[in-house]
Amino acid sequence: xxxxxxxxxxxxxxxxxxxxxxxxxxxxxxxVRQIPKGRVTSYGAIAAALGAKSSSRMVGWAMNNAHVLKNxxxxxxxxxxxxxxxxxxxAYPEQMQELLEKEGITIKEDxxxxxxxxxxxxxxxxxx
DNA sequence: CGCGTGACGGCAC
DNA sequence: GGTGCCGCCACGC
Numbered sequence: 001x002x003x004x005x006x007x008x009x010x011x012x013x014x015x016x017x018x019x020x021x022x023x024x025x026x027x028x029x030x031x032v033r034q035i036p037k038g039r040v041t042s043y044g045a046i047a048a049a050l051g052a053k054s055s056s057r058m059v060g061w062a063m064n065n066a067h068v069l070k071n072x073x074x075x076x077x078x079x080x081x082x083x084x085x086x087x088x089x090x091a092y093p094e095q096m097q098e099l100l101e102k103e104g105i106t107i108k109e110d111x112x113x114x115x116x117x118x119x120x121x122x123x124x125x126x127x128x
Numbered sequence: 129c130g131c132g133t134g135a136c137g138g139c140a141c
Numbered sequence: 142g143g144t145g146c147c148g149c150c151a152c153g154c
Contacts, residue, residue, distance in 0.1 A: 043137085054150085056136040056137060056149080057137090057149065057151080058151070061134075066135095085135055086135030088135080
């Protein structure tokens with residue numbers, strides 16, 4: 001796809017109503033909600049499922065906005081190392097680990113154990 | 129408009 | 142296998 005010749009608002013389209021295009025956010029939330037209990041995925045995997053794998057940072061940015069919507073299990077999203085990098089953004093840092101352990105996931109030093117087995121790839125699982 | 133920052137990831141060393 | 146640097150895109154100053 002060709003991008004705009006001007007560097008202004010490459011991805012951030014503005015809807016006629018004047019608000020920012022939240023389609024990216026909604027898409028992220030939609031995938032996160034589909035993460036099975038007891039499984040985790042990575043920001044990059046979600047970004048890849050959205051066709052913007054190089055924008056994995058935007059996924060994390062979207063999650064920061066997601067705390068408003070309680071329907072999004074953001075605790076099931078970790079970085080590609082299986083590290084709970086986003087724990088500081090929860091109500092309290094330990095909450096992320098508590099929620100994961102409550103789902104049967106073992107965590108050691110903010111690190112998801114058996115990450116490769118716990119990993120849930122939206123691209124593969126959703127058949128994309 | 130430039131610069132620094134960030135819930136990231138890939139690659140070089 | 143770990144560490145560091147760079148690229149990525151959006152945001153705040």
